Amino acid sequence: MSRDEGVSTRADMAEAQEAARQFAAILAATSQYKAFALARQQLQHDAEAQRAIQDFQRQQHYVQMTQMWGTVTEADVQELRRLHEALMRIPTVQEYVHSQEELARTCQAVAHIISEIIGTDFVPHRSGCCG
Amino acid sequence: MLDPRLEAAAREFGTRLAQTRPLRELHEAQEHLAADEGAQRLLAEWDQKQQELLDRQRTGRPITQAEIEDLRQLRAQVQNHPAVQAYQDREQQVQLYLADLLAVISEELEVDFMALSQAAEP
Numbered sequence A: 001m002s003r004d005e006g007v008s009t010r011a012d013m014a015e016a017q018e019a020a021r022q023f024a025a026i027l028a029a030t031s032q033y034k035a036f037a038l039a040r041q042q043l044q045h046d047a048e049a050q051r052a053i054q055d056f057q058r059q060q061h062y063v064q065m066t067q068m069w070g071t072v073t074e075a076d077v078q079e080l081r082r083l084h085e086a087l088m089r090i091p092t093v094q095e096y097v098h099s100q101e102e103l104a105r106t107c108q109a110v111a112h113i114i115s116e117i118i119g120t121d122f123v124p125h126r127s128g129c130c131g
Numbered sequence B: 001m002l003d004p005r006l007e008a009a010a011r012e013f014g015t016r017l018a019q020t021r022p023l024r025e026l027h028e029a030q031e032h033l034a035a036d037e038g039a040q041r042l043l044a045e046w047d048q049k050q051q052e053l054l055d056r057q058r059t060g061r062p063i064t065q066a067e068i069e070d071l072r073q074l075r076a077q078v079q080n081h082p083a084v085q086a087y088q089d090r091e092q093q094v095q096l097y098l099a100d101l102l103a104v105i106s107e108e109l110e111v112d113f114m115a116l117s118q119a120a121e122p
Helices: A003-028 A031-044 A047-069 A074-088 A091-118 B004-018 B021-035 B037-058 B065-080 B082-109 B113-117
Strands: none
Touching: A003 A031, A003 A091, A003 B004, A003 B082, A031 A047, A031 A091, A047 A074, A047 A091, A074 A091, A091 B004, A091 B113, B004 B021, B021 B037, B021 B082, B037 B065, B037 B082, B065 B082, B082 B113
């Protein structure tokens, strides 16, 4: 790369980063993002929900470890399911999950539009169940 | 229903991105690859042979070691072709470029934009 090309590429990048910031600002002003940000804040301040998240994560980690060691029991898995169900019954968690899904749909729609215009995937594909 | 303002912003951002050097170079490499008869012949041959062997594997018909070796050699020829290499290099550069921009968006939103935008394929 020549010196001129290097300068041009850096200028290009700075401009594209600025365009990305402007795009993000408009995304942040949508009702979907605002609902998500509010739900996230409410979840962070909900002590009961935070305790339930910690309990679930602790058990999830334990099940993953015991699965690796081959010592996992049906009771461990049942307990994980019970904690997940308890977590999903908490209103702030429900609102967070719901608003995240709505925001994800919005992000997928805009990523699709951008990909069509640039002629390549704006966001890399995530593989499904089988890798 | 997508917010019309957001849709317009996505179109504007996409249009600006399409004009950047990495994206322009990727499309040039794509056009060169499409216009290169030798590369297209190799790619078509690779597609056909790979499909043939996959079909045979699916239907339980035997595949010889020589056929596998033949396919490997063909893949090496495809990968070593200058037009294919140029395209792959540009594609890799664009992926890095876009990863940087996705990180900027995530930082602004305090959320993993890439993870949210990825719809899992079945």
